[in-house]
Amino acid sequence: MQFFFNFGRYLVLMKKAFGRPLNFRYFLRQLVAEIDAIGLNSLGIVAIISVFIGAVLVIQAGYQMQNPLIPAYTLGYGVRESIILEFAPTIVSLILAGKIGSSIASQIGTMRITEQIDALDIMGVNSASFLIFPKIIAGLLSFPFLVLISMMIGITGGYLAAVLWGISSSANFIAGLEYWFVPFEIVYAIIKATFYSFLIVSISSYYGYYAKGGAVDVGRASTKAVVYASVAILLSNLILTKLILG
Amino acid sequence: MIEVKHLCKSFDDKQVLFDINAVFEKGKQNLIIGQSGSGKTVLLKCLVGLFQPEEGQVLFNDRDFTAMNEKQKKNVRKEIGMLFQGGALFDSMSVMQNVMFPLQMFSDMSKAEQITRANFCIDRVGLEDAHSKLPAEISGGMQKRAAIARAIALNPKYLFCDEPNSGLDPKTGVVIDKLIEEITQEFQITTIINTHDMNSVLEHGDYINYIYKGKLWWKGDKTNFLATDNPELQDFIYSTEILKRLKPSR
Numbered sequence: 001m002q003f004f005f006n007f008g009r010y011l012v013l014m015k016k017a018f019g020r021p022l023n024f025r026y027f028l029r030q031l032v033a034e035i036d037a038i039g040l041n042s043l044g045i046v047a048i049i050s051v052f053i054g055a056v057l058v059i060q061a062g063y064q065m066q067n068p069l070i071p072a073y074t075l076g077y078g079v080r081e082s083i084i085l086e087f088a089p090t091i092v093s094l095i096l097a098g099k100i101g102s103s104i105a106s107q108i109g110t111m112r113i114t115e116q117i118d119a120l121d122i123m124g125v126n127s128a129s130f131l132i133f134p135k136i137i138a139g140l141l142s143f144p145f146l147v148l149i150s151m152m153i154g155i156t157g158g159y160l161a162a163v164l165w166g167i168s169s170s171a172n173f174i175a176g177l178e179y180w181f182v183p184f185e186i187v188y189a190i191i192k193a194t195f196y197s198f199l200i201v202s203i204s205s206y207y208g209y210y211a212k213g214g215a216v217d218v219g220r221a222s223t224k225a226v227v228y229a230s231v232a233i234l235l236s237n238l239i240l241t242k243l244i245l246g
Numbered sequence: 247m248i249e250v251k252h253l254c255k256s257f258d259d260k261q262v263l264f265d266i267n268a269v270f271e272k273g274k275q276n277l278i279i280g281q282s283g284s285g286k287t288v289l290l291k292c293l294v295g296l297f298q299p300e301e302g303q304v305l306f307n308d309r310d311f312t313a314m315n316e317k318q319k320k321n322v323r324k325e326i327g328m329l330f331q332g333g334a335l336f337d338s339m340s341v342m343q344n345v346m347f348p349l350q351m352f353s354d355m356s357k358a359e360q361i362t363r364a365n366f367c368i369d370r371v372g373l374e375d376a377h378s379k380l381p382a383e384i385s386g387g388m389q390k391r392a393a394i395a396r397a398i399a400l401n402p403k404y405l406f407c408d409e410p411n412s413g414l415d416p417k418t419g420v421v422i423d424k425l426i427e428e429i430t431q432e433f434q435i436t437t438i439i440n441t442h443d444m445n446s447v448l449e450h451g452d453y454i455n456y457i458y459k460g461k462l463w464w465k466g467d468k469t470n471f472l473a474t475d476n477p478e479l480q481d482f483i484y485s486t487e488i489l490k491r492l493k494p495s496r
Contacts, residue, residue: 022351115334122294122406123348124323 010206017136017205019129030134038100038135038201039142043149045099046092050083050150053091054157057082062167075168076176079158081185088150089189090237093196096146097229101204104135105225108208109218117209132205136198143197144190151189188244195240196233203229247272248293248404248436253302255285255292262288264461266302272403273434275427275450279442280457281482287408289457290440294328294406295319306404324352327397327435329407329426333389335381341368341392342377348399367395371425387418391425398429405430407439411446419443423450444489447471456482 021027057079065074108131111117120127155177162168168176204225211221248270255263262285270276280286291297293304295311304311306322314322335344345364349355355363368377371391376384384392390410397405407426411419427450430437441447447454447468454471456464456479464479472492474480484490 026350111336114332114337115330116336118296119328119330119334119336121296122323122326122328123351124320125351 006206009210010202013128013132013206013209014202016126016128017132017202019126019133021129021133022125027134030130031138034134034138035142037103038138039146042096042099042142042146045095046146046150047153049092049095050088050153051157053087054079054083054154054159055161057087057154058158058161058167059165062162072168072172073176073179075162076159076173077179078176080155080177080181083154083158084151084185084189087154088147089192089196090233092147092150093143093193093200093233094230096143097196097200097204097233098226100139101200101226101229102222104201104204105208105211105222106218108132108205109211109221112209112211113214113218128209132202132209135201135205139197139201140194143193147189147193148186151186191244192237192240195236199232199236200229203232247307248438249303249305249308250289250293251303251305253289253292253299253304255288255297255299262460263292263299266457266462268455268462268465270436270438271453272436273431274437274452275430276436276438277447277451277454278438278440278457279447279451279454279482281442284457285460286440286442286457290406290408290438293438294326295323324400325403327400327402327405329390329393329397329405329410331409331412333381333386333393335389335393335396337381340378340380341373341384341395344381344392345395345399348396352400363399364395367399368392370398370429371395385418387414387422390414390418390422394422394425394429398433398435401433402435405435405437407437407441409441409443410439411441411443416445419445420449426450444483444486458482 058075061075061078065078108117111131117127117131120130159170159173159177162173163170207221207225207228208218211218250266250268250270253263253266254261266289278286278289288297292299295304299312302312306325309322311319311322335341336347339347342364345367346360349360349363353360353363365377368374371394373384373388373391373395376388376392381389381392405426410426411422414422423446426437426439429435439446439451448471451468451471453467454465455462456476458464458478464474464476466474471479472483474483480493484493
């Protein structure tokens with residue numbers, strides 16, 4: 001019952017959030033600030049995680065592919081597929097759900113409990129649209145780039161680990177990267193990432209927007225935002241994968 | 247003028263406000279007083295439209311706010327300024343940006359005119375040196391003054407203040423009360439102040455509405471206030487030893 005209540009209220013909030021901005025120039029300024037907060041400020045963590053995961057993937061895959069019957073290019077091929085299909089869009093989004101989701105929920109939640117949202121409402125500003133819409137658009141614009149960057153850095157990390165530790169030769173690894181490459185896989189990853197960005201921003205905004213009480217409750221809202229955004233990502237990952245590749 | 251007719255408000259099964267009827271006049275400081283939990287904040291939130299009452303009307307110069315759609319309410323909201331208990335300044339914006347905000351959203355002014363108006367409001371509340379400061383960098387009293395500057399930026403017809411001097415030292419509290427009084431008279435605003443500070447009531451209240459257990463228990467002007475024979479109001483007024491000494495003997 002609680003699920004249906006929350007889901008209904010979430011849909012109503014999203015309808016409100018997609019309202020026309022009152023002042024378009026002000027909206028653009030907010031959008032730039034949100035792209036900075038959601039996109040640029042996440043570059044560091046995305047880069048660090050991607051390079052290490054790429055390297056670890058290569059070491060683990062290299063360990064399991066010591067059989068001489070397995071072609072030498074398989075390592076590069078496997079790493080490419082893992083990173084493009086699953087790691088870059090889904091794992092990076094799960095990590096960003098923690099970073100961005102908690103930040104959005106606590107920011108909007110604090111505004112709620114300090115009556116800043118009431119102040120917007122009383123002025124006649126659509127608080128949902130004012131606070132949430134720029135974040136959603138910034139997420140939709142930033143996530144595909146973050147995922148593309150994650151793919152590049154992840155594969156580079158894997159390549160460096162393979163070559164530097166002698167797990168594979170440079171030529172074999174690159175041959176694997178090029179082997180049977182389907183460009184649609186990149187599109188598939190971007191579609192997933194775009195969808196996840198909407199889930200992360202909207203779910204976190206929902207829990208922040210309806211926070212009540214004090215600092216502890218904002219903390220709880222923030223935790224719920226991360227948990228439910230992560231569950232929503234995993235569930236939608238299954239559905240999207242089945243729909244697009246199944 | 248704001249008129250409230252037969253206003254009732256409940257939360258789930260609990261009724262919080264019972265058949266409130268009141269008139270808040272222009273150019274006067276209309277006080278809503280009462281103990282914590284009596285329903286005065288709920289009443290104030292019903293008046294500004296943050297809560298929708300189950301029954302009754304809130305009339306802003308004969309316009310029924312409770313029966314309006316969102317678009318019509320938006321037009322009335324442009325005439326409302328509100329001072330929140332904690333100031334509710336946008337903490338990512340400077341004092342100047344906070345005061346500019348309603349002008350940017352709702353006025354047709356040019357950028358230069360907006361700056362002139364914001365400067366006037368900030369100077370009017372005595373924050374000449376705080377234009378570029380963030381809310382976290384200024385004191386509680388200064389935050390309240392900045393919030394007043396933001397509330398009057400669009401020349402409101404109605405000013406709502408929720409416990410304007412709570413959390414302030416007595417001297418700063420008096421400064422805020424005095425500022426609200428001056429602004430009310432200077433701009434002929436209908437001001438409604440929600441308070442339980444007896445100093446504010448006795449010094450600055452033009453008309454007083456006492457809420458007791460969700461009902462409008464007593465209303466009248468300052469002169470009748472101290473001489474009331476209403477036992478619940480007497481109990482509220484003379485709750486401290488100092489005030490008990492001021493109680494007129496009969």
